[in-house]
Amino acid sequence: MDWITHEEDVWFDFRGSSPDQLVSGRYYKGTVDGFADFGVFVDLSPGVTGLLHRSELDRRLESLDWEPGDTVFVQVKNVRDNGNVDLAWSIRQSGSEFRGAKVHDPEGDADGERIDESTDDADDGGPVRTTPTPRDDEALNGEDASDDTEASDDDAASATDGAAETGAGESDAGESDAADADPRGADATEADATPDRVPVESLEDRVGETVRLEGELVGVRQTSGPTVFELRDGTGVVDCAAFVEAGVRAYPDAEVGNVVRLDGEVERRYEELQVETEALTILEDEEAAAVEERLADALTAEARPESVTTLIEHDALDAVEESLIDAAETIRRAVLESRPVVVRHAATADGYVAGAAIERAVLPLIREEHAAADAEYHYFTRRPLEGSVYDMDDATNDVTRMLQDRDRHDEKLPLVLLVGTGSTVESSDGLGLLGIYGARRVVVDAEVADAAVADDCDAIVNPGLAGVPAADLSTGALAATLAATVGPDVADDLSHLPAISYWDDAPESAVDLAAEAGYDADRTRELREAIALEAYYQSYEDKRELITDLLFDDAGGLAGHISEQFRQKLDAEVDTATANLDRREEGGVTVDVLDTDAYTHRFDFPPTSLLLDELHRRRSEAGAHLTVGVGTDELYLRSDDDLDVRGVAGDAADRAPDAGITAASVRDGRIEFLSGRRDAAVDAVVDAAVDRL
Structure with missing residues (x-):
């Protein structure tokens, strides 16, 4: 009788050279190669690496005591057509916990042979094999x-x-x-x-x-x-x-x-x-200085673009041409220095388009610079934000991760690229925390910005700070231009993104550029709505493969399917909200007030901000109009005219000094207050806003 009856009770030593030689369902011995936000990379043999996604673990990723080089046991779940290997967790993490071990040698004569663990050499059984070289x-x-x-x-x-x-x-x-x-x-x-x-x-x-x-x-x-x-x-x-x-x-x-x-x-x-x-x-000394000078000269020559790669014509883009080149150089330099790039963007359609554009340009540079097949996962991360402010919670998360990567994996501190966020003083504390540790910070935002933020980051790209207010320029269009400047070879891939980033009134040049690339108005609308829906679900995940499929590889079926869900959910929520609006006339201004706690599904799509945007678009009429969404301790303002949110909050605080009224996000039009003084705070904010319209 054979000494082994069930493959699930055996671990295998893989000695092949190609992922398609692996057998799904088998347990293999491997070596920890490295960590990413989403899981652990495990080498099964030289040149064959799999991903153990954090969703497959029976514990938190942060609680694993594995280090690069550790021997581990994993199960092969699936080998994809592109060669990616999906791994599953094995509760057995010692060879003695299996009933035996076998060689999996698809290219040799040892396939199927039993491994005697009592004589198995630790190096021979591992996935990394090199010719030993004595060291002095x-x-x-x-x-x-x-x-x-x-x-x-x-x-x-x-x-x-x-x-x-x-x-x-x-x-x-x-x-x-x-x-x-x-x-x-x-x-x-x-x-x-x-x-x-x-x-x-x-x-x-x-x-x-x-x-x-x-x-x-x-x-x-x-x-x-x-x-x-x-x-x-x-x-x-x-x-x-x-x-x-x-x-x-x-x-x-x-x-x-x-x-x-x-x-x-x-x-x-x-x-x-x-x-x-x-x-x-x-x-050391002169020898080191000579090499460092040579490296610096080569970096500058390779990293700095000669000019901006233009996608659409816009005065605001012309105004930030030099800062776009500076930002592009910073990104390219980070790749050349093997410095991780972390992109933070809002979990909105515009934010995802902007982040995906940067991702599309940077990943080819990483693949070109690094021979390792999984380098793009080590050196590029896109992390969506819940809101449009980069606060201390977000910064603490990033600092914790970057210090762990530095201490555990000898990684350099990252370049943190804030896209569509970080441009106002509400983000200064978060930016300052990054700065204390020496992480590089670049802000790219087409909307409102405060000049003081320039002191909190290494570079900022913002038309308003350049003296050209860009009311009709989206952050997606600005980021797509930056991405094309970083990687001119992918400019054609990005041509439809500016049009997708606008909910309405997209510049004619953006619409025409998308049409030339085969994306008409209906197609860009479907993509925008699909991205907006997916941005809401699992909002803290980058969903890299799904977003890539939607924006770059979809023939229409995927976006159309998701867009239909978007429209159904949004229409149903707008109908409910409309039926429960409190409409008032205040000083010649029509004011719609919605109790978002009572009359929305707060834990389902759409998010409050998107719902109020759509509600305001549909309810706007001739004359001044203000839409207010009121929650437990916060409210959102939507107006047809520019509204100074900080000014409104300040005026309201004077009217209700004990209500704790303060501006929380200028970009979102969000104001916070004490829940116990909710009614007084709402009345004070509405009166202050009407006075400023």
């Missing part, structure tokens, strides 16, 4: 291995004292090699030549050669086998594997941000380039 710790400081170093008895059996001399020749940069220890020990000979310094971009044509690289370490991760250093030199980023023994940190003094010289052999591992490190030296 003294190479870090540029000292010869023979100086002041006594070999242990174990070392004496495999290496001789001292390193082979390499002569006094100079590298391409004219620097002496006397400081570079040769980690190859007794195998080195005088015939070994100092490798040429080459750029990372040339490695594709140098597979099998030993090369020298100089640049900055932008990432360090420990696997179950080697330590992997990510090195950037101004032309690209490459993984460099350094091996001491399985799971042991090589060159422990080398950290993210160090400028280094690295010698090694270029290899190709499952379609990805990798350098097998033979020596790594941390550069």
